[in-house]
Amino acid sequence: MHTISQEDKKIILDSIRDIPDFPKKGIIFKDISTLLSNPKSLNTLMTHLENRYKTYELDYIAGIDARGFIFGSILADRLGLGFVTIRKKGKLPYTTVAEKYSLEYGFDEVEVHIDAFGDNGCCQTGTPAKVLLIDDLIATGGTAVAATNLINKVGAKCVEVCFVMELGFLNGRKEIDAPVYSVLEID
Ligand code: AMP
Numbered sequence: 001m002h003t004i005s006q007e008d009k010k011i012i013l014d015s016i017r018d019i020p021d022f023p024k025k026g027i028i029f030k031d032i033s034t035l036l037s038n039p040k041s042l043n044t045l046m047t048h049l050e051n052r053y054k055t056y057e058l059d060y061i062a063g064i065d066a067r068g069f070i071f072g073s074i075l076a077d078r079l080g081l082g083f084v085t086i087r088k089k090g091k092l093p094y095t096t097v098a099e100k101y102s103l104e105y106g107f108d109e110v111e112v113h114i115d116a117f118g119d120n121g122c123c124q125t126g127t128p129a130k131v132l133l134i135d136d137l138i139a140t141g142g143t144a145v146a147a148t149n150l151i152n153k154v155g156a157k158c159v160e161v162c163f164v165m166e167l168g169f170l171n172g173r174k175e176i177d178a179p180v181y182s183v184l185e186i187d
Contacts, residue, residue: 101142
């Protein structure tokens, strides 16, 4: 199992900017735009993820709308895999499967194309496609639980969920019915 050095963690962490009270009072928003615009930090992160996942024999990478698309599609290309978008409701043009999840106030919904991982979510061998799900950050875990459920609903298998950052004090990972890996844990 490939692990990340403390030095590489620091390079990535130092490139993420904290924005207090965004999008509302009391939230410290973890801004990854400064990670993306820093070539050393982006390369350190993506090389770590490539080394970790190259032995997993994955079939697809799936990313959560919208920041999961950035890390997920770079990783998919590095591993020679296809990339699948899990999108907010109403954005995907073909037949979709949807999953609702709770927010602090009300609900949101994510969708995936029904054939995103092949017919019935299966590879040509007839076995469920092995999928890595990726997003930038896990807070309560609601978004990732819904996305994991979607992958399973269309017949594929979520073999791991990967985050760049985990807000450990919220313990969102306990809700996820798959192994969880976070590059950085934030207290
Ligand atoms: P949750 O469903 O509560 O785990 O929230 C995770 C989603 O909300 C991810 O797609 C994150 O991009 C976003 N998110 C939640 N909290 C933050 C935060 N403090 N900083 C940046 N993004 C956040």
